[in-house]
Amino acid sequence: xxxxxxxxxxxxxxxxxxxINGLLQTAGYKLARGPxxxxxxxxxxxxxxxxxxxxxxxxxxEYHKKRKxxxxxxxMADAQADLLKVNAKNAVLVGTRHITDIARVVDAVTKKxxxxxxxxxxxxxxxxxxxxxxNPIVEIVQISEGCRGRCNYCIVRLxxxxxxxxxxxxxIKQVKKAVDKGAKEVWxxxxxxxxxxxxxxxxxxxxxxxxGDFMMRVGMMNPNNVLPILDELIEAYKEEKIxxxxxxxxxxxxxxxxxxxxxxxxxxxxxxxIEAFRDAFPQITIATDVICGYPTETDEDYQKxxxxxxxxxxxxxxxxxxxxxxxxxxxxxxxxDQKITNKRARDLxxxxxxxxxxxxxxxxxxxxxVLVDDKKKQNSVVxxxxxxxxxxxxxxxxxGKTVIAKVYRGATHHLIGxxxxx
Numbered sequence: 001x002x003x004x005x006x007x008x009x010x011x012x013x014x015x016x017x018x019x020i021n022g023l024l025q026t027a028g029y030k031l032a033r034g035p036x037x038x039x040x041x042x043x044x045x046x047x048x049x050x051x052x053x054x055x056x057x058x059x060x061x062e063y064h065k066k067r068k069x070x071x072x073x074x075x076m077a078d079a080q081a082d083l084l085k086v087n088a089k090n091a092v093l094v095g096t097r098h099i100t101d102i103a104r105v106v107d108a109v110t111k112k113x114x115x116x117x118x119x120x121x122x123x124x125x126x127x128x129x130x131x132x133x134x135n136p137i138v139e140i141v142q143i144s145e146g147c148r149g150r151c152n153y154c155i156v157r158l159x160x161x162x163x164x165x166x167x168x169x170x171x172i173k174q175v176k177k178a179v180d181k182g183a184k185e186v187w188x189x190x191x192x193x194x195x196x197x198x199x200x201x202x203x204x205x206x207x208x209x210x211x212g213d214f215m216m217r218v219g220m221m222n223p224n225n226v227l228p229i230l231d232e233l234i235e236a237y238k239e240e241k242i243x244x245x246x247x248x249x250x251x252x253x254x255x256x257x258x259x260x261x262x263x264x265x266x267x268x269x270x271x272x273x274i275e276a277f278r279d280a281f282p283q284i285t286i287a288t289d290v291i292c293g294y295p296t297e298t299d300e301d302y303q304k305x306x307x308x309x310x311x312x313x314x315x316x317x318x319x320x321x322x323x324x325x326x327x328x329x330x331x332x333x334x335x336x337d338q339k340i341t342n343k344r345a346r347d348l349x350x351x352x353x354x355x356x357x358x359x360x361x362x363x364x365x366x367x368x369x370v371l372v373d374d375k376k377k378q379n380s381v382v383x384x385x386x387x388x389x390x391x392x393x394x395x396x397x398x399x400g401k402t403v404i405a406k407v408y409r410g411a412t413h414h415l416i417g418x419x420x421x422x
Contacts, residue, residue, distance in 0.1 A: 002030045004038035008056055010188040011045025011219060013074060015140040017044045020073070020102050022130035027103035031132070039108055040069040041300065042094075047074035047155055050323035053080075057087055064088040069109050073099070075159035077293045078119060080326065095119035096160055097147070100129065121161040127170045137185060137373060137400040143171055144190040144204065149222065152262040153291065155325035156191065165197035168288035172206055179212035184400040185214045185373055185384075193218060194225035196232075201232035204308055208239035213402070215371060217388060220247040220289075224265040226273050234280045245388035248273060248288035249318075253308030254301035257294055261330075267308065271304055274312065285387045287316040293341030294322045295333035300346050308349055315359055315389075317352035321345050353412050360410030363389065367406040367420060372397045382416075389415035 001022050007017040020042065021031055032038035041063045042138045045056050060094055063070050071090040072084055077093040084091060092109055094102060098118040108115040124164065133139065138300060144165040147157055175186055186207065193200060207216060218237075226233060226248065237244065248270065252258050255266050277284050309317065314355040321341055324331040370383035370391050383405060392414055405417040 001039045001106070002032040002037050003036060003040045003106060005042045005058070007044045007055045008052060009044075009048065009074065011140055011187060011192070012126075012142050012145070012191070013044055013046055014097050014134060015131075015142055015189065016111065018133055018140065018204055019099055019112035019126065019129045019132040020044065021132040023100065023103050023104065023408070025132060026130045028108075029103070029106065035063075038068075038301060040071065040109060042057045042073055042102070042106075044366065045288045047075045047079055047159065047325070049320060050325075053216055060084070060088045060091065064091060071105060071109060073101075073102070073104075075156060078161075079155050079159035081119065083326075088183065093119055097122050097124040099126070106230050108248050123164055125166050125170065127166045127174050132324060133183075134400070135374065137176060137183055138187060138223055138337045139183040139185065140187045140189060141171055141174060142166065142189055143193060143196050143200075145196055147191040149192065150262045150264065152260070153294070153322065153325065153328055154331040158327055160191060163191075163195055163197070165195075168206065171203065172210070174209050176212075177211050178244060179210060179214050182400065183303065184214050184371055187219060188215055188216060192220065192222045192225055194221035194229065199229075199232075201229055204233075204236040204242060205239060208236075208241040208363040214241060215384070215386070216242045217245060218242065218247075222248060222263075223248060223250070223270045223273055224263070227265070230273060230276055232305055234276060237277070237281065240386075242401070243285075243384070243388040244386060245276075245285045246277055247287040250308065250312075251289060251291050251296070252301065253290075253305030254297070257301050261291075261294060268352040271311075283387055285315045285389060286312065287318065288312065288314045289318040289320070291320050291322050292345045293302075295330060295335055297336065306348070306351065309348065309355070313355050316353065317348070317354065317356075319345060319348055333367055355412065357412045360389075360412070360415055362410070363407045363415050364410050365407065366415075367404065369402055370405045370417070372399055372403065375399070382414075385415075392415045393419060394418055395419065397415040 056289050072091045073094040079093045107113045146160040146163045148163045313357050370385050372383045374382040380394050381397045404420040406420050407415045407417045409416040
């Protein structure tokens, strides 16, 4: 049987699909390269935004209409089972905490048997399983699943459930195995890395102590969970193997809106963290998230967000328009006029891109080591410096190679460099 796995959503979802592919291959299934050769379709879903949901539903309906063997996995299976049953009544659902059941489910589907229950909030570790990495030099490691946040707009917490943290010893063992096999980047990921229950700074230091030539990217952390470990986290970030990159979502520049969102921190908390990291690492790459058009966001609140972005000057801004998600408290609120939300989003995008371009120009003339971690079209590659900045280089360099590059131009979203001879 040929199985096709299609993936939508976050880094954790990508890792789940890597595990799905690994488990299926281990069980003897062949992985299809495209729909034409597939006997079974697995759609690993995301439901964080309305447009993403619409895109996935269209694909689900397409496969269901063709009477394909269809399995819907991921967040939609957990949080929107009723919606899926309406749109694809014959699809089999596999929840986010049943990824390790995938071979059994595929076997049942191909034999026209009804699989046992595959949606629950059971404990399921995402560490140490067979997997097929999308990028051979990037090792994605989930350190926990779920969260204990109470964000009023978020449907992901309804899908992922309560926080469970995975054992540090197993995480370190997985990283060591991957590095020994040639991994050059390790991505630490979860719904909120700072919520890790076994001491995140200690885990990062132990991973950095492993032998091997690799770099570590620490993924998203919420401000309220960073605050209690701030000093220890900054100390851990001093490890040379950790990219000087911080993803700290703020969501709004208004304390009033943050309170109404249920974000559990105030702007002063966010600013304290940013200032502390910039004191320790002046050139640190900052990424943040903003939700534009939250139902209670006034013109004054929006202006405060503009003021915050002007103060923060982030290297990257992940901007989302508010989308009401079924089952969340915010879904019952009256929406702002869409024209207002769209204008605010356009203005914020323009501002953030201007800031990003200005900051990237400051890197012109920089020379240093970069790690080639992805291919680009037209005979070029993507490399990363120690601040996780994208440096585009001409040439067909192999993935995982470290070279010396000099930056000669700063674009809006990346740097452009040239190879330097040692």
